[in-house]
Amino acid sequence: MEKGFFKRVYEVVSKIPTGKVITYGQIAGILGMAKGARIVGYAMRIAPDHLPNHRVVNKQGEMARENIFGGEGIQRKRLEKEGVTFLETGCIDMERHVWVISEESF
């Protein structure tokens, strides 16, 4: 699957530690495309199943359409299982769980 960009996106996603989340914009920034959040989103849309794509959320800490993962609340359920906490608003507690990349060796 030599999708160039997409492949790199998948690389980053696969490195997300359990209990952490990352935003599309962050991934884009890591890959050198600060404005490429949409590309990342598109990449996730066709992402292979084996990726922990449920750890990729938008900047508001909200998850993508819940039915994308095969059912309503599936993504949230999986995240909670990994120790991710949610706010009263139903959004992920980004301040606590946003993944800060230690090294940009991509």
Place this chain on the structure above:
DNA sequence: CGTCTGACGATGC
């Protein structure tokens, strides 16, 4: 090579 498309983001109302 032209167009359309988006799991986004920032801005403005």
Place this chain on the structure above:
DNA sequence: GGCATCGCCAGAC
């Protein structure tokens, strides 16, 4: 806080 618009750029066709 919710909704509309614009910008953004790699793929698919």
